[in-house]
Amino acid sequence: MELSKNFEPQGIEQKWYQHWLKQGYFNSKPDQRTPYTIVMPPPNVTGVLHMGHCLNNTIQDILIRRARMMGYNACWVPGTDHASIATEAKVVGMLRERGITKSSLSRDEFLSYAWEWKEKYGGIILQQLKKLGCSLDWDRTTFTMDKDYYDSVINVFVSLHKKGLIYRGKRMINWDVKALTALSDEEVIRKETKQKLYFLKYAIEGSNEPIVIATVRPETIMGDTAICVNPADERYKHLHGKFAFVPLINRRIPIITDEYVTMDFGTGALKVTPAHDTNDYALGQKHQLEVIDVFNDNGTISEAAGIYVGQDRFEVRKKIAVELEEKGFLLKTEEYTSEVGYSERTDVVVEPRLSLQWWLSMEKIATPALKAVMEDEIQFYPPKFRNVYRHWMENIKDWCISRQLWWGHRIPAWYNEDGKFVVAANESEAINLFEKEHGISNAKLKQDEDCLDTWFSSWLWPFEVFKGFSNPGNADVKYYYPTNTLVTAPEIIFFWVARMIMAGMEYMEEIPFKEVYFTGIVRDKQGRKMSKSLGNSPDLLGLIDQYGADAARFGIMIASPAGNDILFDEAALEQGRNFNNKMWNALKLIKMWEQRVIDTNDNDSSFAVEWFSNRLKEASGEVNNMMQQFRLSEALKSIYSLIWDDFCSWYLEWVKPGFEQPISKTTYLKTIEFFSSLMQLLHPFMPFVTEEIYHQLAERNDDICIKSFGTDFSTSTDALQNGDLLKQAISGIRDVRNKQQIKPKETIKLFIQTQNNAVYQQLQVLFAKQINADSIQFTQENISDSFTVVIGKDTFYIATEKPVDKTGQKESLEKELAYFQGFLTSVEKKLGNERFIQNAKPDVIALEQKKKADAEAKIKIITESIQALS
C-alpha cells in the first residue's frame, strides 16, 4: 500500500482507539501482578473538556500507559462529580430559559429536571477524553451520586456525627446572595477591589464633639452595636465608657476598647457590626454585644434595619451616602483599595453572615493526614507544595459542610416540629433513634432540606470508586488501594487533596495515594489565565481535529514541568504535527528499502548499527530516570531529539544506501528493530502515531500498547564516544564547506592527521558519503593549499579545486585559539593557587590537570595549523 505524503491522524486515531477497546487493554482486574492505579480527578458532570483537563489527563495517560508497558496491572478509573453548586446553577438557568422558576417547583420536581439534564449532557466530557487517547478502564466509570456512592456519603456523615466530629452550629459563614447558600472559605475568591472609604460622624452623648469612624460599608450602620477604639489611643481616652448615636436611626451604642483596633487605620475608631463582619462578630462575642442582622438572604435590607427595607445592599450604599452627606454626617470620602471576597460560582460579593450550618471538626482528622505528608509517606511533586500543605493543616479551621441546595447528598438529619433532631441514614432509623434520644415514639419527622458540600463526597473518591466503604474489604479495594499517583492542580490542594488524605486515613486507615503530581495552570501566550470572558481558551476538540490528538498531547507536554504554569502556544502543536510527519517520512524511507534487501555482510553500516544500539540504550536509561522523577517534559524532549536527531539525522543517513542501491538484511532488520523500540519509548506520550508506525514497519501479532519495555540500559562507552567523534568531524567539515561556499555537489579530498587511524578506518566509507569526499587518506604531514579543521586531537585537511581563502581560515582558527588560550589561563590560575591545591578534592585537581593537558594539546595542534597556513 502506498503511504500518504504526510501523517493523517483522523482515521488512524479512531481505528486504534476502537482496537484497544476491543482487545480490552484498558480493563483491569486484580491478578498476581503488582497494580499501578490512578483515580482520575472527576470533572464536573456537566463540564466540557478544556485545556486544563487536556494537560491533566494527558499526564495521567502517560503515566498509566508507561506503567502498563512496564508490566504493572495498570488501572485508571474515570468518573464525574455531581458538582452541586455548578450543576444546580446550570439547571436553574436552563429552567429559567423555559420560563420555570426554582421556587415554583417542589424538591422532587426540581431533582427530576436535574437528573434529566444530567442524563442528557452528563459525561460528554468522558467521550471527549477518548478522543485524546486516554486509556481509562471505562467499566469502572463512577459518578459521585451513584446509589452506592450516595449511601456511602450519607453513612460517612452519620459515622462522623456519632464520633462527635460533626456538629450543628451558628457561626459566621460566607453567604452567596445569588445562589442563596453558604460557601466554604475555599469557595471564596479574594479580589483587589476599588472602593470608597466613608468617614462618618457619630454624635457622642453629652458632648458637641462627634467621633469619626471610617468604613467601606455605610449600608451596615443600622447593624452597629458599638464603637471600638484602642485602649492605648490617646485621642480617645476621654471617651472610654461613653455612648454614641448611630446616624439616621439614632440608636445609642457604647464606646468600647480593644487592642484589636489598629490605631493608624482610618481614624482609629471602628464601628462594630457583629452580624456582618467576621472580626466584628468575634469582638461582639468578647464584649457581649447585641447582634442585629440588617440583611435578608438575597442581599436586600431587612426589617431589622428600620430604613431602606427591601432595597439592594449596593443600591443602599449609594443612597445612604447621599443621605448621610445631606444630613451632615459624612465628613469626607477617600479612595481605598482592598480585597473583597467573591463567590467562586456566581461571582457576587460574598456576605459574611451568621447562620446555622453543619460543621466538621477538623483538628483530629487533620493530624494523621499532616504526618503522612511530612514524613514522606505521601510524596509531593514538586516538593514545594509540602510547605503550603503544612501551613494550611497546622491552621486548619472547621469545615462548613452544608449547602442550601437540592442537587447533592441530602443531609441525613431529621427534625420534629419542636426542632429536636437526630442524625440517621434513613427515616425508619431516625424514628427509632428519636425514641432513644428524645423519648418520643413514632415522631413525625422532616428531613433537613440542605445538601452536603460537593467535596464531602469527592473526598471519598480514591476508595469509594472501588466500593471500599460501601463494601468494605472487597477484592478490588484490597488490590488497588492505596492508589499510586494522583495528578491534580495545586488550586485544589485544600479542597480535595488534603481531605482525601484525611478520609483515607480515617476510613481505610491508610493513605489514599503514594505520590501527588501537581500540574500547573494552563495560561495563554501572554500569561493570562484562560477564561470564558477573555475568550482566550482554545477549542481543544477543534485543535485535535486540526493537528491530531498526538500533536495536541505533544504540544501541551513539551513545555510543562511539574507545578509550573504552562504558557499555551499553538506553535507547540505545529511542532507536534511536524514531529508526526518526520516519523512518518522515516517510515516511508525504510519502506522503500523493503524490496532491496540482500543477504550480504555490510561492514560499512556495522559501525552505525553498533553506535545507535548503544545510543538507544543510553537514552532509554535517561528517560527511565526522568520518568521516575516525574520529569515528563524533559523525557519527551529527550525522546524527540533521540528520534529526530540521532535516529533520523544521523543513523538513517549513515545506513541509507545510495540511489536504488541494495541494503544488507542485517542492517535492514536492525533498523526496523530500532524504529520499533523508539516507537515504544514514545508510545505513552503519542499513542496513535506510534501504534500505527509499529504496525506499518512489519507484520505483527501484538500491539505496542501493551508491549513490555526492555530493561537493559548498559552501554559501551567506546561506541558512544566514536559516534560523537564522527558526528563532530562531519559537522566540522560541513561547516567549512558552508563557509567556503563549496557547493553540495562538489566533492572534496580529505586528509586525516591522527593518532587514531583504526577508528577512522572502520567508518571511512560512511564518513566519505556524509561529507561528499571522493577520497579519504591518512597523513602525518601538513597538507598545504587546503582548509583545516581541528576536532579533538585530530586535524582534518580539506582539499578542493577552489583556491584556498587563507585569511578566513586563519581568522577562524585564531578565534578558536584565543578561546583555548583564555580557557588555559583560567585553569592555570586555578592550579597555580596554593589554597586550591590544599583544599580541593584530589579528583577535582586531577580533572583540572587533565583540562590543562587537553587545552595545551589543542593549542599546539591549532598553532601548527595556523603555521601551516602561512
Add this chain to the structure above:
RNA sequence: GGGAGCAUAGCUCAGUUGGUUUAGAGCAUCUGCCUUACAAGCAGAGGGUCCGCGGUUCGAGCCCGUGUGCUCCCA
C-alpha cells in the same frame, strides 16, 4: 499584615550535595540548499553583565545577606 515561590539567550525552560571547560536545549532569527523520506524539510551560524549590590569560599548561575521586579497562597 503573614507565608511560599520565581528572576538564566528574543520567547519557553534545563542546569541534580559549589569544581565536566569561558553556561545548555527547544522554538524564533540569520545564511546556504527544490540533495533521489521529509521545504511542515536539510546543512550550518549568530545570540547571555545567569535581575542589581554586598558577603562566604581556593572556587558561586548554584550558598548567605540586602535591594528591585513579578507570581501564588492565607488573613
